Amino acid sequence: MKYFDHAATTPPHEDVIRTVAEVMAQHFGNPSSLHRSGEDSGKLLSKAREVCANALQVSPEEIIFTSGATESNNMAIRGVLAGYRHRGNHIVTTSIEHPSVYETCRHLEKQGCKVAYVPAQADGTVRTEDVLSAIKEDTVLVSVMHVNNETGAVQPIAEIGQALKKLYPRVMFHVDGVQGFGKLPLSIRDSRIDLYSLSAHKFRGPKGIGLLYVREGVSLEPLLTGGGQEGGLRSGTENIPYIVGMAKAVRLAAERQPFLAEHLARLNEELSEGLQRLTGLEMNSSRHGAPHIVHFSCPGLKAETMLHMLEEEGFLVSTQSACSSKRSEPSRVLLAMERQMDCALSGIRISLGEEHTEEDVRQLLSAIEHTMGRLQRLKGGNC
Ligand code: PMP
Numbered sequence: 001m002k003y004f005d006h007a008a009t010t011p012p013h014e015d016v017i018r019t020v021a022e023v024m025a026q027h028f029g030n031p032s033s034l035h036r037s038g039e040d041s042g043k044l045l046s047k048a049r050e051v052c053a054n055a056l057q058v059s060p061e062e063i064i065f066t067s068g069a070t071e072s073n074n075m076a077i078r079g080v081l082a083g084y085r086h087r088g089n090h091i092v093t094t095s096i097e098h099p100s101v102y103e104t105c106r107h108l109e110k111q112g113c114k115v116a117y118v119p120a121q122a123d124g125t126v127r128t129e130d131v132l133s134a135i136k137e138d139t140v141l142v143s144v145m146h147v148n149n150e151t152g153a154v155q156p157i158a159e160i161g162q163a164l165k166k167l168y169p170r171v172m173f174h175v176d177g178v179q180g181f182g183k184l185p186l187s188i189r190d191s192r193i194d195l196y197s198l199s200a201h202k203f204r205g206p207k208g209i210g211l212l213y214v215r216e217g218v219s220l221e222p223l224l225t226g227g228g229q230e231g232g233l234r235s236g237t238e239n240i241p242y243i244v245g246m247a248k249a250v251r252l253a254a255e256r257q258p259f260l261a262e263h264l265a266r267l268n269e270e271l272s273e274g275l276q277r278l279t280g281l282e283m284n285s286s287r288h289g290a291p292h293i294v295h296f297s298c299p300g301l302k303a304e305t306m307l308h309m310l311e312e313e314g315f316l317v318s319t320q321s322a323c324s325s326k327r328s329e330p331s332r333v334l335l336a337m338e339r340q341m342d343c344a345l346s347g348i349r350i351s352l353g354e355e356h357t358e359e360d361v362r363q364l365l366s367a368i369e370h371t372m373g374r375l376q377r378l379k380g381g382n383c
Contacts, residue, residue: 001311001314001315001316002314002315002316002356002360002363002364003316003353004315004316004317004350004351004352004353004356004364005316005317005318005349005351006292006351006352006353007149007152007179007202007292007293007318007349007351008318008351009201009202009207010201010202010203010204010353011204011353011355012201012204012205012206012245012249013204013205013248013249013252015248015252016204016205016206016245016248016249016252017245019241019244019245019248020206020241020242020244020245021241023044023240023241023244023245024241027040027041027044027240027241028041028240029041029042030237031044031045031229031237031238031240032227032229032237041238041240044240044243044244045238045240045243046060047244047247048065048240048243048244048246048247049063049065049247051247051248051250051251052211052246052247052250054251055250055251055253055254056188056196056213056250056254057187057188057189058188058189058213058215059216061216061231062213062214062215062216063211063212063213064211064212064213064214064230064231064233064234065209065210065211065230065234065238065239065243065246066209066210066211066212066234067208067209067210067239068199068200068201068207068208068209068210069098069100069176069178069197069198069199069202069210070100070199071210071212071223072197072198072199072210072211072212073098073100073101073104073143073174073176073197074100074104074223075212075220075222075223075233075234076143076174076195076197076212076214076220077091077101077104077105077108077141077143077174078104078108078221078223079220079221079222079223079233080140080141080172080174080195080218080220081108081113081140081141082221083218083219083220083221084140084141084172084219085140087138087140087170088136088137088138088139088140089112089113089114089138089140090113090114090115090116090136090138090139090140091105091108091113091114091115091116091139091140091141091142091143092115092116092118092131092134092135092139092141092142092143093105093115093116093117093118093142093143093144094117094118094119094120094126094131094143094144094145094155095117095118095119095120095332095333095336096120096124096126096145096148096150096151096153096332096333096336096337097143097144097145097176098145098149098176098178100176101143101145101176102117102332105117105143114138116134116136118130118131118134118144119336120153120333120336120337121337122337122338123153123286123288123337124148124151124152124153124284124285124286124289124333124337125153125154125155125156126144126155126156127156128156128159128160128163131144131160131164132160132163132164132167135164135167135168135171139168139171140171140172141171141172141173141174142160142164142171142172142173142174143173143174143175143176144157144160144173144174144175144176145175145176145177145178145179146175146176146177146178146179146180146181146184146186147178147179147180147183147184147289147290147293148179148333149178149179149293150284150293150295150320150331150333150334150347150349151284151285151286151289151293151295151333151334151337152179152285152289152290152292152293152294152295153285153286153289153290154180154184154288154289154290157175157186157191157193158186158187158190158191160173160191161173161175161191161192161193162190162191162192164192165192172194172195172218173192173193173194173195174193174194174195174196174197175191175193175195175196175197176197177196177197177198178197178198178199178202179202179290179292179293180290181198181202181203181253182202182203182253182254182256182257182260183257183260183261183264183290183291183292184257184261184290184291185257185258188213193213193215194214194215194218195212195213195214195215195218195220196212196213197210197211197212197213198210198211198212198250200242200245200246200249200250203249203250203252203253204249204252204253205242205245205246205248205249205250206241206242206245206246206249208239208242209239209242209243209245209246210246211246214233220233222234222235224236256354260291260354261291263354264291264292264352264353264354265291266358267291267352267356267357267358267361268289268291268292268293268294268352269287270358270361270362271294271350271352271361271364271365272285272287272294274361274362274365275294275296275365275368278368278369278372280298280299280300280301280372280376281296281297281298281372282296282297282298282299282339282343283295283296284296284297284334284337284339284343284347291352292351292352292353293349293350293351293352294349294350294351294352295347295348295349295350296347296348297334297339297342297343297344297346297347297348298346298348298372298375299340299342299343299346300342300346300379301346301372301375301376301379302345302346302375303319303320303345303346303347303348304319304328305375306319306346306348306371306372306375307319307348309371309374309375310367310368310371313367313370313371314367315363315364315367317348317349317350318348318349318350318351319347319348319349320333320347320349328345330344330345331344331345331347334347350364
């Protein structure tokens, strides 16, 4: 089986697996304990925080460990809203965010908050001026993802952050960095980001662990209260093996980013060009998108059927994104890009990884061509 679903999750790096196993076996102390076993775990925790901070070029005190980006995104949005409730209750976000941002905003709306969802253009990006013009007197937070998890569209984060802070310095800026980290460069400081979310399993780390960068000076109310770990922002005994495993993955991903991006971009170009030559297929990812994601629709054909037929040929791909692929609903992201319903119902996402070769891409292309041909014949040539 060839795994082409790296945007859903990545195979953990062998060094990460080894590190997690070693730490789990040998350093099980609770960092809050006063004895030497606790101290030993506390040292690992500090070192991991330092490694993550170095990779992101921020300070260790600005890194909060969480259970993943769903928690980081919730913590950033709900935490800022509660921390700055005296300033207002208006959020500006986009119509193409991951559900962990989008549904959180929808939930907050039910509780009386107001949310502006900035629309996407046909290429899947939002315009900086549209984000800025949605800001009102009582806006406390702008939340925009770096790379869209379905289409790979790259949002103008540095441009938005710099313009935002120039015009509205008091408005907080949150970025869901999950699909961009390790694939594209992004400077948290230069982009004037206040809060930045990551999930380790998207860059070859363990699942169920992530982080939230919180710029020093940002006032955040915690989601979880209890023992006061993570500077009081995230109570609960720290998962030291996964935190150390994530630190290893963060360091590897930051070091290898330029090489990985170049490798993935080459494969992406070959795959996209090959797909464009096929009939009955509409591309949703663009040349300017993230290097690991290729996305297309085959209007009139059922994406799920196509996925299973490709699986029979030995290729694992995705319909929409992993979080929504179990529902056969049209893609909210594709509809936001003003695609037709039959296009929004038939999206296929291919996401590339380090292990793929040009030969893998050629084989995948011929499997897609073959599968589409079979499906079109089954439908009487009606694609
Ligand atoms: N944001 C984006 C853009 C994602 O792709 C994902 C994972 N699909 C998340 C947030 C949530 O990450 P997790 O499921 O690891 O909490």
